[in-house]
Amino acid sequence: MKKQAKFGVGIGVIVAAMGFLAWLGYGESKTYYHTIAELETLKGSSLSQRMRIGGTVAPGSIRHLTGRIDFVLEGEGKTLPVSYIGTDPLPDTFVDKSQALVEGRPGPEGRFVAELVQAKCASKYEAAPGGKGSATPSPTEKSVM
Amino acid sequence: MDVFGSFALVLAFVCAVYAFGGGIAAIITRHPLLIKSTRQAGMATCCLIFLATFSLEYLFFSDNFSIAYVVSHSNRDLSTFYKIAALWSGQEGSLLFWSFLLAIYVFSVLITYRNKNGELMPYVGVVMAGVQIFFLMLNNFVASPFKALAAPGADGVMNYVARADGNGLTPLLQYPEMVIHPPNLYSGYTGFTIPFAFALGALLARYPGEKWIHLTRKWTMIAWTFQSMGILLGAHWAYAVLGWGGYWGWDPVENASFLPWLTGTAFLHSVMMQEKRGMMKVWNVWLVFITFLLCILGTFLTRSGVVSSVHAFAQSSIGTWFVAFLSLIILVCFGAYLKNRDYLKSENQLDSIISRESSFLFNNLILLVSCIAILSGTLFPVFSEWITGDRISVGAPFFNKVNIPIGLLLLFLTGVGPLLAWRKTSTDSLKRNFGWPLAIGLAAGAIGFALGFRQFYSWICLVLCIFVASTIGMEFYRGAKVIGARSGASLVASALELTMRNTRRYGGYIVHMGMVFVFIGLAGAAFNRDIQKDMRQGDTLQIGPYTLVLQGFDTKPEKNYTAQRLLVEVLQNNKPTMMLYPEKRRFSTTEENGTMVAIRSTLQEDLYVVYAGTSPDTQLPVLHAYLNPLVKWIWFGGVVVVFGTLVALLPNRRAVLVLAGAEQPAAAARPMAHGLAPTVTLREGHD
Numbered sequence: 001m002k003k004q005a006k007f008g009v010g011i012g013v014i015v016a017a018m019g020f021l022a023w024l025g026y027g028e029s030k031t032y033y034h035t036i037a038e039l040e041t042l043k044g045s046s047l048s049q050r051m052r053i054g055g056t057v058a059p060g061s062i063r064h065l066t067g068r069i070d071f072v073l074e075g076e077g078k079t080l081p082v083s084y085i086g087t088d089p090l091p092d093t094f095v096d097k098s099q100a101l102v103e104g105r106p107g108p109e110g111r112f113v114a115e116l117v118q119a120k121c122a123s124k125y126e127a128a129p130g131g132k133g134s135a136t137p138s139p140t141e142k143s144v145m
Numbered sequence: 146m147d148v149f150g151s152f153a154l155v156l157a158f159v160c161a162v163y164a165f166g167g168g169i170a171a172i173i174t175r176h177p178l179l180i181k182s183t184r185q186a187g188m189a190t191c192c193l194i195f196l197a198t199f200s201l202e203y204l205f206f207s208d209n210f211s212i213a214y215v216v217s218h219s220n221r222d223l224s225t226f227y228k229i230a231a232l233w234s235g236q237e238g239s240l241l242f243w244s245f246l247l248a249i250y251v252f253s254v255l256i257t258y259r260n261k262n263g264e265l266m267p268y269v270g271v272v273m274a275g276v277q278i279f280f281l282m283l284n285n286f287v288a289s290p291f292k293a294l295a296a297p298g299a300d301g302v303m304n305y306v307a308r309a310d311g312n313g314l315t316p317l318l319q320y321p322e323m324v325i326h327p328p329n330l331y332s333g334y335t336g337f338t339i340p341f342a343f344a345l346g347a348l349l350a351r352y353p354g355e356k357w358i359h360l361t362r363k364w365t366m367i368a369w370t371f372q373s374m375g376i377l378l379g380a381h382w383a384y385a386v387l388g389w390g391g392y393w394g395w396d397p398v399e400n401a402s403f404l405p406w407l408t409g410t411a412f413l414h415s416v417m418m419q420e421k422r423g424m425m426k427v428w429n430v431w432l433v434f435i436t437f438l439l440c441i442l443g444t445f446l447t448r449s450g451v452v453s454s455v456h457a458f459a460q461s462s463i464g465t466w467f468v469a470f471l472s473l474i475i476l477v478c479f480g481a482y483l484k485n486r487d488y489l490k491s492e493n494q495l496d497s498i499i500s501r502e503s504s505f506l507f508n509n510l511i512l513l514v515s516c517i518a519i520l521s522g523t524l525f526p527v528f529s530e531w532i533t534g535d536r537i538s539v540g541a542p543f544f545n546k547v548n549i550p551i552g553l554l555l556l557f558l559t560g561v562g563p564l565l566a567w568r569k570t571s572t573d574s575l576k577r578n579f580g581w582p583l584a585i586g587l588a589a590g591a592i593g594f595a596l597g598f599r600q601f602y603s604w605i606c607l608v609l610c611i612f613v614a615s616t617i618g619m620e621f622y623r624g625a626k627v628i629g630a631r632s633g634a635s636l637v638a639s640a641l642e643l644t645m646r647n648t649r650r651y652g653g654y655i656v657h658m659g660m661v662f663v664f665i666g667l668a669g670a671a672f673n674r675d676i677q678k679d680m681r682q683g684d685t686l687q688i689g690p691y692t693l694v695l696q697g698f699d700t701k702p703e704k705n706y707t708a709q710r711l712l713v714e715v716l717q718n719n720k721p722t723m724m725l726y727p728e729k730r731r732f733s734t735t736e737e738n739g740t741m742v743a744i745r746s747t748l749q750e751d752l753y754v755v756y757a758g759t760s761p762d763t764q765l766p767v768l769h770a771y772l773n774p775l776v777k778w779i780w781f782g783g784v785v786v787v788f789g790t791l792v793a794l795l796p797n798r799r800a801v802l803v804l805a806g807a808e809q810p811a812a813a814a815r816p817m818a819h820g821l822a823p824t825v826t827l828r829e830g831h832d
Binding site: 003004006007010011014015017018021022024025026028029030031032033034052087088089090091092093095 | 316317387388389495496497498503506507510511514518522526535536537538539540541542543544545546547550551554677729737738739740755757758767769
């Protein structure tokens with residue numbers, strides 16, 4: 001019994017330590033997902049959370065400015081102006097009409113300040129067959145990130 | 146050819162259903178002819194899947210642009226190499242490829258054991274057929290890769306149409322690694338079906354003894370090796386192609402591939418407890434079940450996009466199918482376990498906290514903790530939405546905080562575990578086995594600290610790496626010395642002889658050594674640096690000992706894309722060293738861009754140079770340079786791991802009784818000999 005207690009303590013210490021570290025990491029990196037439409041309904045403290053928003057890049061909206069890149073995300077009939085202030089170059093897949101995920105916080109005047117921009121991830125990438133002329137719609141279209 | 150392919154798939158489905166239903170009937174009636182016919186139906190299923198896969202490849206090679214899948218993933222100018230890879234570049238093809246690889250495994254199993262293990266094989270065949278039925282259902286009814294393009298004609302009737310050319314393969318996938326990474330990873334995912342089928346089959350059949358473990362060892366190791374290679378190749382692809390200077394981002398799809406690797410690794414270790422001491426039987430069976438479930442979950446996460454997408458559950462209809470299949474497997478596993486759990490009674494108990502058993506136990510525990518942490522982090526958005534209604538994700542800090550200490554603990558056990566004796570280890574043997582390695586490790590740590598090494602985790606990692614490497618080195622040295630003294634051969638020849646005599650044990654050490662190299666590489670990440678600058682021709686950029694000089698630009702038209710290159714001269718300590726050519730590629734068919742990173746890789750560090758685009762302010766090209774120490778060790782370690790696994794798969798060179806004789810002085814000094822009679826079975830080379 002004594003031996004089993006020893007094992008129990010060892011296991012308990014490891015699990016507790018990992019749980020504590022996980023909790024620290026969670027607090028540091030939790031990010032809320034919202035749609036563009038939901039963003040308008042957010043109030044108070046939930047507006048200062050770190051969040052991630054997805055949408056389609058409005059054609060012709062990408063503008064390179066000093067120190068930032070502005071563009072407009074579209075989704076569910078709503079639009080969201082975004083300023084990207086990160087230092088990393090934008091991914092090659094980030095072009096007009098591409099699906100993009102932006103991560104950051106809402107800024108002044110309804111403009112979203114993004115520190116991170118992702119566009120279509122390769123492993124889930126599917127060229128929509130309708131991309132060039134028309135083709136049969138395929139269920140794969142939906143697996144685009 | 147598309148009709149041929151879909152017909153083959155339908156037939157394969159029918160055969161699999163027969164192999165499954167007939168198999169169950171065969172188990173009940175034990176009719177030899179029925180057993181034989183279901184086995185042959187299983188083989189026929191596999192052959193039909195092969196035919197379907199080849200016919201899809203044929204459609205790619207014959208540029209048949211009347212097939213939707215070919216249009217979406219290929220074009221005429223695509224090189225042969227990538228036309229093969231186009232097979233698994235989309236949803237439908239990937240799922241067919243899954244069936245294809247599974248069919249290779251199933252076929253090999255059926256043919257290898259066609260006249261052996263008569264009591265067990267019908268059960269194994271039924272489980273394998275069950276898994277095949279699921280994937281063939283997807284191939285046939287949910288995501289058929291053979292769908293033809295059709296458009297309504299003037300009269301409103303749907304007509305087949307053919308395109309002049311296809312949309313081409315995604316540029317991100319047009320890299321050599323993308324041709325070898327998915328087959329490796331998928332071979333890992335599919336390969337774990339075999340140990341699963343044996344574990345579940347043995348449990349259902351109440352198959353006596355540990356034979357199923359001996360039978361599945363090599364299959365598990367093959368799957369594990371593919372999974373390891375798949376993960377590392379994926380990391381290397383991310384590193385060389387995505388251009389962000391890193392190789393691992395805790396992306397859901399990356400995590401998905403890592404989860405079964407963790408439980409598979411735990412299983413490979415804990416089976417030794419069952420083989421030697423008859424312990425952990427329940428645990429082992431469940432580890433196999435969980436590994437297989439995680440493989441299916443991984444495929445599901447990759448294919449359905451359930452986690453990374455912004456929107457809620459079931460992005461594609463495929464998700465529902467996978468959830469149903471996962472639930473069904475869990476039900477079957479639980480049912481089988483509850484019905485036959487008395488068959489899994491343990492024969493022994495843990496004796497001491499400092500013993501081989503307990504080191505395996507802790508190894509398993511922390512691998513599982515890591516697995517649970519990564520799994521919950523990956524699925525956090527899904528669960529948080531269920532519970533709170535908010536979709537919340539966690540990022541790299543969460544995963545790193547938990548997994549770095551776990552990795553270091555695991556590294557420590559890598560060094561300690563193999564040298565602890567079964568049951569109980571004496572203080573004497575601890576001193577003898579760990580005295581020198583510990584001293585060497587700490588000495589290296591002290592030197593590192595004196596030289597200004599201040600990153601806590603990296604410093605621990607350095608000490609542990611050297612400690613573990615020394616324990617492994619000492620094992621080889623000691624064994625080789627004994628053999629050398631007898632045969633008079635050189636130390637190297639003796640070490641080789643030693644390895645060949647007990648491939649499982651020394652192959653295992655080589656795998657551990659490979660992991661040490663991987664850890665050395667990972668530790669380097671704490672010292673990564675990067676700098677970005679708009680470059681005029683002739684401008685210089687300084688990073689570490691390197692000076693980068695932009696000599697010019699050029700444009701290179703290729704068959705499928707146009708490359709814009711920066712010509713960068715690299716000076717190391719002001720001496721001209723080499724030229725690097727970071728590229729931007731513009732793909733003509735898709736009008737998409739790709740990046741080609743230029744890397745100067747040495748064991749000491751990688752100079753990683755990216756053409757990051759054109760600066761919007763100055764209209765000048767932007768050069769982004771990273772200095773990543775020790776990265777090459779990761780890839781090198783991966784090669785060593787694979788090599789070690791291959792060694793461990795080789796049969797031992799000589800009857801091991803001879804080895805027992807040769808090693809007797811060393812073995813006798815260890816307490817492990819007590820209470821465990823050195824019988825033939827014990828020294829079969831399974832340590």
